[in-house]
Amino acid sequence: MKRSVFGRLWPNATAVVLFVGFVFPVYWMFATAFKPTGDIITEDPVWFPYHATVSHFDKAVHADHFWTLVANSVIVTVSSVLISLVIALFASFALARMRFKGRRGLIVTFMLAQMAPWEVMIIAIYMLVRDNDMLDSLVPLTAFYAMMVLPLTILTLRGYVSAVPKELEESAMVDGCTRLQAFIKVIFPLLAPGLMATSLFGFITAWNEFPLVLILNKDIEKQTLPLWISQFQTAFGDDWGATMAASSLFALPILILFIFLQRKAVSGLTDGAVKG
Amino acid sequence: MSVQTEGTDTAGEPAVRKSGPPAPPRGEARTAKTPAGRRAAAAPYLLLLPALAATVVLLGWPLVKNGILSFQNLNPRQLIQHLTEWNGVDNYKEILSGSDFWSVVGRSVVFTAVNVVLIMIGGTLIGLLLARLGKKMRLLLMVGLVLAWAMPVIAATTVYQWLFAQRFGVVNWVLDKLGWHSMADYNWFSSQFSTFFVVIVLIVWQSVPFVAINLYAATTTIPKELYEAAALDGAGAWKSFTSVTLPFLRPFLYATTFLEVIWVFKSFAQIFALNEGGPDHLTETLPIYAYVEGVGNQHFGVGAAISFLTILVLLAITSYYLRMVLKQEEDEL
Numbered sequence: 001m002k003r004s005v006f007g008r009l010w011p012n013a014t015a016v017v018l019f020v021g022f023v024f025p026v027y028w029m030f031a032t033a034f035k036p037t038g039d040i041i042t043e044d045p046v047w048f049p050y051h052a053t054v055s056h057f058d059k060a061v062h063a064d065h066f067w068t069l070v071a072n073s074v075i076v077t078v079s080s081v082l083i084s085l086v087i088a089l090f091a092s093f094a095l096a097r098m099r100f101k102g103r104r105g106l107i108v109t110f111m112l113a114q115m116a117p118w119e120v121m122i123i124a125i126y127m128l129v130r131d132n133d134m135l136d137s138l139v140p141l142t143a144f145y146a147m148m149v150l151p152l153t154i155l156t157l158r159g160y161v162s163a164v165p166k167e168l169e170e171s172a173m174v175d176g177c178t179r180l181q182a183f184i185k186v187i188f189p190l191l192a193p194g195l196m197a198t199s200l201f202g203f204i205t206a207w208n209e210f211p212l213v214l215i216l217n218k219d220i221e222k223q224t225l226p227l228w229i230s231q232f233q234t235a236f237g238d239d240w241g242a243t244m245a246a247s248s249l250f251a252l253p254i255l256i257l258f259i260f261l262q263r264k265a266v267s268g269l270t271d272g273a274v275k276g
Numbered sequence: 277m278s279v280q281t282e283g284t285d286t287a288g289e290p291a292v293r294k295s296g297p298p299a300p301p302r303g304e305a306r307t308a309k310t311p312a313g314r315r316a317a318a319a320p321y322l323l324l325l326p327a328l329a330a331t332v333v334l335l336g337w338p339l340v341k342n343g344i345l346s347f348q349n350l351n352p353r354q355l356i357q358h359l360t361e362w363n364g365v366d367n368y369k370e371i372l373s374g375s376d377f378w379s380v381v382g383r384s385v386v387f388t389a390v391n392v393v394l395i396m397i398g399g400t401l402i403g404l405l406l407a408r409l410g411k412k413m414r415l416l417l418m419v420g421l422v423l424a425w426a427m428p429v430i431a432a433t434t435v436y437q438w439l440f441a442q443r444f445g446v447v448n449w450v451l452d453k454l455g456w457h458s459m460a461d462y463n464w465f466s467s468q469f470s471t472f473f474v475v476i477v478l479i480v481w482q483s484v485p486f487v488a489i490n491l492y493a494a495t496t497t498i499p500k501e502l503y504e505a506a507a508l509d510g511a512g513a514w515k516s517f518t519s520v521t522l523p524f525l526r527p528f529l530y531a532t533t534f535l536e537v538i539w540v541f542k543s544f545a546q547i548f549a550l551n552e553g554g555p556d557h558l559t560e561t562l563p564i565y566a567y568v569e570g571v572g573n574q575h576f577g578v579g580a581a582i583s584f585l586t587i588l589v590l591l592a593i594t595s596y597y598l599r600m601v602l603k604q605e606e607d608e609l
Contacts, residue, residue: 011408015417018402022420022481026427028446029435045446091327094320106324108602109331116335117590119544119563120583123570124342147334154327179319208428210545211563215571226430230549233434240438251431258426 026255033057033245040241056245063246065220065228073207073225076138080145081202084153085195087146092157093183097166107155114151118144122215129216136219145209149202156201160194161187200261204254225250345580352574367581377565377582381589384541384561387472388593391540394480396533399487404521406492418489425485433549436478440464465551468558475547475559479540487532494528495521534597541590562586 032040033056034049060066094100095107129140164187172182210226217223229250233243348354349363371377402421406414427435440447442463451459464470498521506516544563547553553560553568560568566586570579591598 011405012410012413014405015409015413018405019417019420022417022424022485025432025435025439025481026423028439029431032438041444043444045444045449087326087330090323094323098316098320098323100317100320103320106328110327111601113331113335115538115590115594117538117542117563117587119542120566120586121338121342122567123576123579123583124338124345126571127345127576128338128341143330143334147330150327150330204426204428208430208545210430210549211567214548215567226428226545229430229434230545233437238441238443240441240444243434244438247431247434251426251428254428255423255426259422 026251029244029251030248032240033248035241037239037241056239056241057249059239059242060232060246060249063232063242065223068221069223069225069228072138072222076142076145076224077203077206080142080206081149081199083142083146084150084202085199088150088153088157088198089191089195091154092161093187095154096158096161097169107158110151110154114155116148116151118148119211122211125212126215136217136222138222140216141209141213141224144212145206148209149205153198153202156198157191157194160191160198164190196261200257203257207254342580342583345577346584348577348580350575350577350580355574355576363577367578368585370578371581371585377585380560380562380565383559384589385593387476387561388537388541391476391479391483392533392536394476395483395487395536395540396529398480399484399532400491400529402484402488403491403495406488407495421485421488424481425489427482429482429545430549432478432482433546436474437550440474466555468555471551471555471559475550478546478550479543483536483539487536490532491525491528494525498524530597530600534594534601537594538590541593562589 031047031049034052034054035046036051036053036055039046039049039051091110095103125140125144126135129135132140134140168186168190169179169182172186173179177185208226209224210230213224213227217227220228229243229246232246346367347362347364349361349366353359354361402417406417409417439445442448442461445464447464448459448462451462462470464474502520502524503516506520511519541561542563543561544567547559547561547564548567551559553564557565557568562582563586566579566582569582570576
């Protein structure tokens with residue numbers, strides 16, 4: 001069975017090579033962050049942080065404004081995700097469970113809104129925000145981030161709401177619940193995994209957003225982490241250890257969230273949004 | 277939510293009333309006068325109101341504003357003094373008659389095409405590989421894919437700058453060791469081609485996992501009977517792939533390609549944070565070009581016009597699929 005040995009070998013070998021290729025940049029970020037500078041600036045790379053140190057993390061954490069930026073990022077991300085979840089919950093319930101005039105048009109509108117090229121609209125947004133004297137503020141950032149994730153949230157949640165059997169809701173209503181009570185007591189608990197998956201994408205979008213904060217908030221007290229990371233390298237020159245430590249700190253929450261929620265998130269996205 | 281008592285609203289058409297059983301509530305003291313039907317008719321609109329308002333204010337308004345700005349002469353002087361100077365279609369004339377814009381359009385289209393082709397082929401092959409692997413190896417590869425996928429764009433960008441750094445970068449070291457000695461101190465961000473190379477590696481590395489994992493998930497939903505039937509008909513591995521797997525995955529592949537086209541076309545952070553569209557503006561794609569012209573050079577009116585044209589280009593590129601989706605939605609709803 002020569003062919004089958006080969007046939008079993010090559011997929012595994014390819015998988016290992018691919019694994020290394022995909023993981024290496026992530027590994028290298030953490031490895032560099034933990035290496036002393038002497039092991040980073042070497043003619044031959046040191047592949048493993050044998051002399052692990054947290055001095056680079058120390059430097060990153062004690063950089064000016066670091067904690068302000070962390071707080072800003074957390075505030076903007078969490079509030080925009082929550083706002084869009086609440087708004088989307090109402091909308092998706094209507095879209096999934098009710099028949100009314102204009103429903104089709106609305107779904108199409110949200111599908112189009114999902115593709116809005118925000119990166120290209122930043123000039124207009126800048127002018128609007130400036131005209132309303134809201135530059136260097138977290139409020140417009142939060143509002144626009146919420147809007148960026150809203151369409152996808154609505155469309156994904158619509159899928160989750162439709163997946164809850166109508167009979168459950170109806171029997172609750174027969175038992176004397178109002179529609180609202182039926183929703184809170186019956187549908188909402190079943191939606192929990194969907195809500196988590198949906199919020200993951202919102203979280204990633206808002207946590208990562210770069211162009212808008214780049215143009216709107218010049219005051220460092222009102223900036224967020226992505227902007228800081230992208231400038232950290234310029235500010236610290238060739239201090240790759242500190243830059244990688246900063247990137248690691250920035251990436252860690254997302255990596256952790258993602259690993260826990262990935263499976264649900266994937267099926268959520270494919271069921272609800274990517275219709276195929 | 278609970279406040280839906282626009283009592284005198286006469287627009288409630290019975291035809292659009294929710295078809296479910298009205299189920300008169302017993303415990304609640306509801307005024308019998310309020311027609312339940314009218315409430316039900318208004319309910320969906322009230323539920324959708326916040327989402328619609330947000331869309332109109334935060335998306336519609338900037339779009340309209342963008343259109344208005346593109347017909348204005350808006351430079352630092354006008355900006356600071358809050359002047360509104362209309363200049364008709366001058367901005368568009370200036371952009372469309374120059375050669376810059378068209379070369380950026382061409383570059384954006386090629387950039388998007390190269391990325392999407394690589395992402396779709398790579399993602400599909402890896403997805404099919406996932407389906408073939410044993411449990412342990414599949415989990416291993418999945419972990420690698422998920423890590424790459426989850427890396428925040430800006431963090432990934434700084435890591436790639438470090439990987440491809442001129443001095444002490446791993447990539448140059450490896451190329452040197454492999455015998456390509458001229459790469460030992462190569463500056464990747466010194467030429468258009470090599471900068472694009474790094475950007476493309478970065479984007480493909482980040483985008484392939486989405487395609488691969490979803491494609492793998494889609495293959496698991498293919499009924500086994502189809503393969504059995506194909507085998508009974510004497511189909512080999514290749515034949516059963518083209519006659520069972522591929523047709524089954526086709527809608528998924530269409531949808532994903534479409535999404536990737538949009539995502540890649542719009543990519544901003546990767547290109548901007550890596551090299552700000554340099555060297556010498558040679559890696560500017562449309563979104564970067566609009567930013568550099570509009571904000572960097574403070575020609576806000578011109579920038580807005582470029583933005584508008586960019587949206588048109590994006591619509592043109594995606595129109596085929598868009599039409600398909602809209603049609604499908606209409607049939608379904």
